[in-house]
Amino acid sequence: MRIAVFGIGNIGLPLSCMFASVGEVIAADIDKKKVEMINKGISFLPNEERVPELLKKYVKEKRIEGTTDLGYAAKNSDVKVIIVPLLLTEEKKPDFSIVREVCEIIGRNLKKGDLVIVSTTMPLGTTRNIVGKILVERSRMKIGQDFYLVYAPEKTMNPHVIDDMTERWHQIVGGVNKESAEKAAEIYRQFNKRGVVVVEKIETAEMIKLLDGIYRYTNIALANEVAFLCEKFDVDFIEVMKSFNLVAYYNLHKATIGVGGHCIPVYPHFVLDQIGEYDLIKPSIRINQKMPERAIEIIEKKIGPLKGKKIAVLGLSYRGDIKEDRFSPTYDVVNILKTRKAEVFINDPYFTKDELENKTRVKFIGIKDINSMDGVIVATDHADFAKINFGGNLKFVFDGKAFLNPEKIKKAGIKYLAIGRTAL
Numbered sequence: 001m002r003i004a005v006f007g008i009g010n011i012g013l014p015l016s017c018m019f020a021s022v023g024e025v026i027a028a029d030i031d032k033k034k035v036e037m038i039n040k041g042i043s044f045l046p047n048e049e050r051v052p053e054l055l056k057k058y059v060k061e062k063r064i065e066g067t068t069d070l071g072y073a074a075k076n077s078d079v080k081v082i083i084v085p086l087l088l089t090e091e092k093k094p095d096f097s098i099v100r101e102v103c104e105i106i107g108r109n110l111k112k113g114d115l116v117i118v119s120t121t122m123p124l125g126t127t128r129n130i131v132g133k134i135l136v137e138r139s140r141m142k143i144g145q146d147f148y149l150v151y152a153p154e155k156t157m158n159p160h161v162i163d164d165m166t167e168r169w170h171q172i173v174g175g176v177n178k179e180s181a182e183k184a185a186e187i188y189r190q191f192n193k194r195g196v197v198v199v200e201k202i203e204t205a206e207m208i209k210l211l212d213g214i215y216r217y218t219n220i221a222l223a224n225e226v227a228f229l230c231e232k233f234d235v236d237f238i239e240v241m242k243s244f245n246l247v248a249y250y251n252l253h254k255a256t257i258g259v260g261g262h263c264i265p266v267y268p269h270f271v272l273d274q275i276g277e278y279d280l281i282k283p284s285i286r287i288n289q290k291m292p293e294r295a296i297e298i299i300e301k302k303i304g305p306l307k308g309k310k311i312a313v314l315g316l317s318y319r320g321d322i323k324e325d326r327f328s329p330t331y332d333v334v335n336i337l338k339t340r341k342a343e344v345f346i347n348d349p350y351f352t353k354d355e356l357e358n359k360t361r362v363k364f365i366g367i368k369d370i371n372s373m374d375g376v377i378v379a380t381d382h383a384d385f386a387k388i389n390f391g392g393n394l395k396f397v398f399d400g401k402a403f404l405n406p407e408k409i410k411k412a413g414i415k416y417l418a419i420g421r422t423a424l
Contacts, residue, residue: 001022001023001024001078001079001187002023002024002025002026002076002077002078002079003019003023003024003025003026003077003078003079003080003081004025004026004028004073004074004076004077004079004080004081005019005025005026005027005028005081005083006028006029006070006073006080006081006082006083006084006102006106007028007029007082007083007084007085007102007120008027008028008029008031008034008035008038008066009029009083009085010045010048010158010161010262010324011083011119011154011156011161012027012029012083013027013038013043013044013045013048013051013055014045014048014050014051014156014161014162014165015081015083015119015154015161015165016038016055016064017050017051017054017055017058017064017162018162018165018166018191019079019081019187020054020058020063020064021190021191022187022190022191023063023079024062024063024064024065025058025063025064025065026065026066026067026072026073026076026077027064027065027066027067028066028067028068028069028070028072028073028074029066029068030068030070031068032068034066035066035067035068036066037066038055038059038064038065038066039059039065039066040059041055041056041059041060042055042056043055043056045158045159047159047322047323048158048159048160048161048162049159049160049161049162049163050162050163051161051162054162070102070105071105071108071109074105074106074108074109074110075109077114078111078113078114078115079114079115079116079117079187080106080114080115080116080117081117081119082099082102082103082106082116082117082118082119082120082131083119083120083154084098084099084102084120085098085120085262086098086099086120086121086122086270088266088269092269092272093269093273094122094123094269094270096126096130099120099122099126099130099131100130100134103130103131103134103135103138104134104138106135106138107134107135107136107137107138107139108138108139110135110138110139110141110147111147112141112146112147113146113147113148114147114148115147115148115149115150115180115183115184115187116131116135116147116148116149116150117150117151117152117184118131118149118150118151118152119151119152119153119154121153121209121210121213121263121266121267121270122206122270123206123210123270123271123273123274124203124206124207124210124270124271124274125203125206126206127149127151127202127203127206128149128176128202128203131149132149132176135147135149143176144175144176144177144179144180148175148176148177148179148180148183148184149175149176149180149202150173150174150175150176150180150181150183150184150202150205151173151174151175151202151205151206151209152171152172152173152174152184152188152205153172153205153206153208153209153212155169155172155209155212156169158322158324159321159322165192166191166192166193167193167194168194169194170192170194170195170196170197171185171188171192171194171195171196171197172196172197172199172205172208172209173185173188173196173197173198173199173205174198174199174200174201174202174203174204174205174206175198175202176202178198181198181199182198185198210267210270210271212263212267213263213264213266213267213268214267214268214271214281216253216264217259217264217265217267217268217281217284217285217288218268218280218281218284219251219252219253220253220254220255220256220259220264220284220288221283221284221285221287221288222252222253222284223237223241223252223253223254223255223256224255224256224287224288224291224294224419225287226240226252226255226420227255227419227420228420230420230421230422230423231298231419231420231422234422234423235423236420236421236423236424237255237402237419237420237421238254238402238420238421241254254401254402255402255419255420256291256329256400256401256402256419257291257292257295257329257333257377257379257400257401257419258288258289258291258292258295258318258328258329258330258332258333258379258400259288259291259318259327259329260317260318260319260324260325260326260327260328260329260330261318261319261324261326261327262324262326262327265288265327266327268281268284268285269285291329291419292329292332292333292336293332293336294419295333295377295398295400295419296333296336296337296340298398298417298418298419298422299375299377299396299398299417300340302396302415302417303375303395303396303415305340306337306340306341306342307340307341307342308341308342308343309342309343309374309375310342310343310345310372310373310374310375311337311342311343311344311345311373311374311375311376311377312344312345312346312347312365312370312373312375312376312377313330313333313334313337313344313345313346313347313362313376313377313379314347314348314370314376314377314378314379314380314382314385315330315347315348315378315379315380315381315382315385315400316328316330316346316348316350316351316356316359316360316379316380317348317350317351317380317382318330318380319380319381320380320381320382320383320401320403321350321381321382321383322350323350323351325351325359328379328380329379329400330346330360330379330380331359331360333377333379333400334346334360334362337377338362344360344362344363345362345363345364345365345373346360346362346363346364346365347364347365347366347367347370348380348382349382349384350382367384367388370388370390370392370394371390371391371392371393371394372392372393373393373394374393374394374395374396375394375395375396375397375398376390376394376396376397376398377398377400378397378398378399378400378401378404379400379401380400380401381401381403385404386403386404386405389412390408390409390412390414391412391413391414394412394414395414395415396414396415396416396417397409397414397415397416397417398417398418399416399417399418399421400418400419402418402419402420402421404416406418406421406424410424
């Protein structure tokens with residue numbers, strides 16, 4: 001079995017290693033640098049668990065080869081896996097251009113009996129109505145008979161993608177017909193120890209994947225709304241959250257300085273044109289998007305105007321202990337501080353000094369110099385940041401992820417600030 005994986009990114013590379021355990025993989029991507037690294041057995045995701053050693057092993061065994069020739073990958077494979085990104089336009093609408101281009105190439109190279117697996121997160125109906133139609137038009141074959149099409153979403157999180165998809169979570173598979181779904185399920189059963197769940201329709205599988213992000217996004221919005229109430233009545237949100245979640249089927253998320261990443265902030269936009277009169281998701285977007293501004297307002301209320309103040313923002317990644325800055329709320333925090341005429345500095349151990357300064361257009365600051373600032377905004381819950389002994393000249397520490405030790409900070413004579421934690 002030869003498997004072509006189209007789109008070798010944060011998920012595509014681990015996915016290629018997974019499929020290499022059951023067949024030969026062609027890792028196809030337009031990024032020449034990535035492909036060159038793959039063919040040398042070098043992972044461009046050095047912190048992704050298990051990937052560096054597995055990639056090296058499978059390249060040496062000639063079970064993974066990288067290519068920028070997508071036509072070659074499509075022509076020389078029996079299974080085609082689509083995991084290319086679906087981006088948003090400036091108007092926050094899904095941009096299907098990359099997906100369409102890949103489907104055009106695959107369609108022109110489809111052979112009888114081929115299986116196409118879509119894993120890219122997309123709006124409901126996309127697999128059938130966009131991917132399926134392009135494949136039929138270009139191949140002139142019958143879907144579900146001459147070739148097979150399924151949607152098989154990945155449920156995972158960096159940096160443990162392989163463990164998530166082989167041991168922690170079931171694999172969902174939905175096909176255009178039962179035969180399609182079963183062909184894909186046979187493959188996934190070979191490496192997914194938790195098992196494969198075959199759902200009735202492709203759209204069912206798409207909805208399950210979308211709900212993964214929408215559930216978390218709206219839950220965070222609810223947490224942020226509750227945090228506002230806690231501030232009004234001088235109640236500690238974290239105490240409320242922990243006590244509330246003692247009931248097994250409750251899972252209120254943390255209030256946060258903002259929602260980032262390539263998944264959770266994006267998925268809600270995939271359904272906005274389809275939800276009609278139902279209006280829960282739109283307000284959630286408004287709430288979450290205003291959290292960076294809300295954080296600065298909390299600081300100003302306690303500290304006063306920030307003009308001329310030296311403020312260090314710790315963390316460019318949207319989530320702790322990974323290098324990923326897509327849709328990171330840090331960008332909004334930095335820009336808002338600039339409008340307040342503050343002198344802004346940045347630090348993140350997962351990015352180089354040049355990367356940080358080029359991305360944010362503010363100065364880098366070393367951890368040893370943090371305590372010379374007027375204040376610190378911790379925007380990312382990196383484990384390294386929890387170890388910092390705040391002190392010196394600092395007037396405040398704003399804990400954007402509610403993960404620091406408030407008592408330790410207050411004992412140093414520094415104001416501890418966080419969303420929904422005015423009672424501390």
